[in-house]
Amino acid sequence: MKRIFTSVLLTLSIAGAAVAQDIQNNPGSNHGNKFEQLGTILRSPNEQRTASGAPGVKYWQQRADYDIKCTLDEKNLKLTGSETVTYYNNSPDPLSYIWLQLDENQHSSINNANYQSSSTMPRASTTQNIDRNEGRNTDEDNGLGDVITKLTDATGKSLPYTINKTMMRIDLATPLKSGEKLVFNIDWNYKITDRKTIGGRGGYEYFPEDGNYLFTMTQWYPRLCVYSDFQGWQNHQFTGRGEFALTFGNFHVQMTVPADHIIGGTGECINYSAVLSPERMARYNKAKTSSVPVQIVTLAEAKKAEASPAKGTKTWVFQANNVRDFAWGSSRKFIWDAMGQNVGGKNVMCMSYYGKEAYNLYSKYSTRLVAHTIKSYSSFTIPYPYPVAQSVEASNGMEYPMICFNYGRTEKDGTYSESTKNGMIGVIIHEVGHNFFPMIINSDERQWTWMDEGLNSFVEYLTEELWDNKFPSKKGAAYTIVNYMKLPKDELEPIMTNSENIVRFGPNAYSKPATALNILRETIMGRKLFDFAFKQYAKRWAFKHPTPEDLFRTMEDASGEDLDWFWRGWFYGTDPVDISLDSVKVGKADLADKAPDNMGRRFGRRGEEVAPPAVNSFDDISKVRNREDKTIKFYTDRDTATRDFYWKYDRGMVSVDTAKFSALVKAQPEPEGFATEPFTAEDKAKYGGKYFYELDFSNKGGLVMPIIVEFTFTDGTKSIDRIPAQIWRLNEKKVSKFYIQDKEVASIKLDPMRETADIDESNNYWGKLPQPSKFQLFKQKVSEGPARGQSSGLNPMQAAGK
Template identity: 45%
Template sequence: MKTKQLQALIGALFLTSAAHAAPAFDDKFRQLDELLPTATETRTASGAPGHRYWQQRADYRMRATLDEDKRTITGSGTVTYTNNSPDTLSYLWVQLDQNMFRADSDNRRISTLPSRDAWQARGTDGVKFDTLKATLEQRRFEGGIQVTAVTGADGRALRATVNKTMMRIDLPQPLKPGARTSFNMAWTLNIPEANVVGRRTGFEKFDDGNDIYLSAQWFPRMAAYYDVKGWQNKQYMGDGEFTLEFGDYDVQLTVPADHVVASTGELQNADAVLSPAQRERLRQARTAKKPVVIVTQREAESAEKGRSKATKTWHFKARDVRDFAFASSRKFIWDAQGIKSGDKDVMAMSYYPKEGNPLWERYSTAAVIHTLEQYNKYSFDYPYPTAISVNGSIGGMEYPMISFNAGRPVKDKKTGELTYSRGTKYGLISVIIHEVGHNYFPMIVNSDERQWTWMDEGLNSFLQFLAEQAWEEDYPGRRGEARDITAYMRSTNQVPVMTNAESTIQRGNNAYAKPATALNILRETILGRELFDFAFKEYAERWKFKRPTPADFFRTMEDASGTDLDWFWRGWFYTTDAVDVSVDGITEYTVSSKDPEVEKAWQRARHQEEAMSIIDQRNKGMQRRVDRFPELKDFYNEHDNFTVTNKDRNRYNETMAGLEDWEKNLLKEGKHLTLVDFTNKGGLVTPLIVEIETKSGKKTIERIPAEVWRYSPNKITKLFITDEPIVSLTQDPYWETADIDVSDNAWPRKVTPSRLELFKTERDPATGNLMRDFNTKLAPVKTPAADKKAEQ
């Protein structure tokens, strides 16, 4: 056989995906240029800030008083706003997010219920007590930030116009590029009850008559103005969180004298608010190897028994933060431990009531420290002086340096025993990791939360998953593993990840779990850990203390990894396609040796292996004529189509004489060539991870990049070359790609084992028995007083 003939023979087996061209070609690998904004001098095509990047700045000096009896915050302060933009501004916008709780808010007007059909399908016309209570209280509650004064630096009133959760301040003189202006505000805020009305802020009531105040969005905050959006003027409706400017804060908080305050920033007047013993404990905590209790449980319990009418003022300062939140209560136990973050000293701290123990004293500060250690590895060194976890009924919620986290043991009403479930334990650790982790995204990498929830929640959930894996083996994480997102991705109730925050359906899956899973797949299966980690860290470093957009993230990951990932962003972030690859056909070839002795023997063996037809089976043993009359047999009864002839031998010798040595060796290698058809049923192109098992039991993995689908995104054929026959083949054996249907991922098909539970079907004969129900003995009415007497 001549060289060209041999190449043609083997080449015919290397079928390309073009052989299965789709009826209408859908280029899954076209560039994202049609979707991403054009690069500018502020944001480059590489995903980095441009040489003319700018952002605004807002510095605050504020005083506020917490009135425990009235449950109000009264505040006043000065905002200094710096216009770093190239634009002249004639007015400023301020966010009044708590106006969401006003009676005339859009949040109230647009709220809906499930459809009537869905309501009726529940099989009941009832609602829970607490549900109805919350609905009624929300209507009664006089929420919102009541701005009582807006004045300029000269004390003159400025015109201010409130538009729902936004307020416009008209400037007496246009603010030119590079200039700054100061104005003063005063306001009051009714604090909502967190478990009834509040969302992300509020107070929690306890049976002992004390409260925990978790205070956020408690003051008018400057809205963001930036190059891509201009003024961020989307109203706050509850889901789209916050878009804010960096600045320095100088805040004095006046609270009841027996309260302990946790806050954004560093405490400036410990001498005025802490006892000498507490100050000494705080000093020791800075170099301690385990948490030191600053305010003990005994001290907290003593404070709970009284209710001071005096006040104390706690003074905090924070630099380069985009927000300010605080927590205040006489119930707080406080522990702390110092750690190193790069060249900075950080105090990891926790505040919690006695009801949080023993969980909180064991796990909270440890989880804070673990978070900083792990997030530093993948992004940048934590730059702030404190990192705080506070226990309350709002859980979780994040602000610079401070987070609010729910989760407590349960107390048996009869025995008083404190216990907690596995879910409570790991749920607490996870929520602390997640909320403390938000210091990195979006408190420092300052993405627009009001617009793109996934840019902070998705990236943070991804890092949370990595931190959970580093906590202990078999950590019960919820978001990150590819197999955990498949139920959502096969559902019809989806929108693309690149959907506005207020329009996202199934927010937990779409904004948290799906992008986190996508990044894990990108890290583990597509780029590999080394390339991914370098690119992700580069994104974090480029955009810390700046405001990135989705395009900046996509472009940076491609730029720093040296990989075109447009197909990945398009499929995972812009569509609701799913990964669903099916193994549909498989054909094995071996290269013919051309030796008639070998080839005809092979053909005879294949012929003998063919299944005997039913007719042949039933005729087996039948007496034939030639058996009775042997003289009827001749040459053809002794030789069949697989007999080797001298002509066959001569042709083989002629062929071999015309081949070079390397060609002869190729015919003798005995390679097995297997063609496998793969169908992309889900629409989302993906790498193929194929596990191959050969006759001897040897298993190998072949990793094929997603570009294998570039000519046909619907169906392709792939050639696998092995030394022995393939006996089984599995696509995605380790659940890497989030394939939503693994029943068709293997050849031969694998049976999915399950269990069938047998049970008796019995109908309660008393169901609907009005006579029985009418004649049932009336039970004595139980009251709380009677229950207490019975326990005694």
């Protein structure tokens, strides 16, 4: 989906949020809640999905193959298509109907999802916004959306269907039995919309300066909904936000477009020799083994095509296997470059398509970023399995298998700001990374956006950090989510919330889960354990349909860590982290000659009575039943070498002469209270220099987390103690820890590296606080911004004459 920055907080007011409940077994107590297991919340394991988080022995999923022919009418801005779909019922259930998605109906005035939000009259608006809102509040058909012209079975017989907003149900004359397949044909068309004014992920962008179009053809064909073991038919309408739950299959797609258009699409073009000139074909073949981008269509050639459009059409043919979707971009404006990238011994063609408006950025960075991303993601998940990976500049940010649409345009003089460059780097990594989440590890984005966007944003962060050590990543590091987590509770919802019901979508679905996973990797589990477990999740669920339970269970199963407390706090709750260092008690060794009388009770003074056998005063039901069960043979009965003195003593098989024991004790008396002896010089040197500290902590935020304590000593040296989160398990509100230090402590600081997302650092100190440094503050002039991904105003490159 569009790469959302944490600084942009959506403020839509949506009622009736469906929130996964944080069920607690001991409410009102200071313990027994935050470390309660998730068994009461997660789905029960079964033969399809195991308790380990792996697919079960009876796991199944459906399949849909597509053979599509379509024509792009640039003059009339219309797409016409026909498709043959082969649907395989691999489920154990007979299906009397099937559901398809008609996502283009998002733009229809009569067939959109009609999910409305609270709205008010603005003090000022644009005519485009007025027209857009007026179009939504009418019963008149605006002519947009999918128009179904024919629907037949394999024999040509018409099939009955019902369109419900953005979905279509096909009713079958006889149920499609388990193991059977259904072949049907569907013809359709729709008016292509202006993506820049109407919005949406697909459509066209018009360039008035040269009179040309750039088409991003996405959600463009009727496609199967997912039928799964965990929810049956996926029945969430497409509102424009929650993205796509889709079925894997093979695609054969023929696209007829203007003759001078260049197409980039999902999969491999299998007729390049028919649509490319010999010179361009030679450049393409050279790029396969090149370590730097090779231009297949040059800047000069693209400008020439813009100025003199050709007549006629060409048909490009693409094949894509084992993918969940198909998208394509088409324009005569495209410059096209490519290079090869070795991933796991296989050469992947990394390619970029972009107009002259993005040339100085994309020609240098885009294809290299594509190559870097698939290599980095492969190291954290599974080797990239597809033959190509592509980036298309479309002033956008959206992902599909093997292709994505991104932004990053320069000023007219070719210069750009650093923020434009960094934004482009981030969006390309993010959208190319979506090949893994959810294009391969295929979660249900309609229901759980975070499983797509959050997991991808996390690996995006890892990849950005590997791109440039100075890269200013906007999400992933713990401190970047603090401003969101300190918001009032009525502005927050758990990560485990349906996509349509999230108020602040970017932080909730992207940043918070990315931050949580990074904290899990760096602070709680450690990289080695986390990386192994995360790879297991990717391997287990590649080309399958995972749910949150599958991720949670796999991470625990593969790491040997009980992380239920973490999932409960970060994913099912809205509490922030705020651990306070409330007080510090300081002590110095007093080398006393005699211990207090109570020391005997504290340290176990030797008594004069003989200890009785260490057996329970009664036999509980388990002991009784175990003894009565004649199939049970206890270990000490099987191996009599384990029967020592106390085995017999506990059974009354030996006796003790208590009179003799008492005499022995009287012969060896000890001082009242506790035995002591004088300190030696060595003892005084060893213990006299110790410093003792008791640190008292309180959990003011509610989210239990590790406590990271940094000591700064009077000699300037430092040390860090990392206390696991489990210290809170018996008291979730207040805990203490006693320290013995060899040196005097000058100051104490919690979370010195800001790795726990603590929302209030003012209560993290003891001792002398550092003096704040001065910084320059300026008032920024407010001005209207440019199109997405384009520089604005004077940038350093311009100022330097570069």
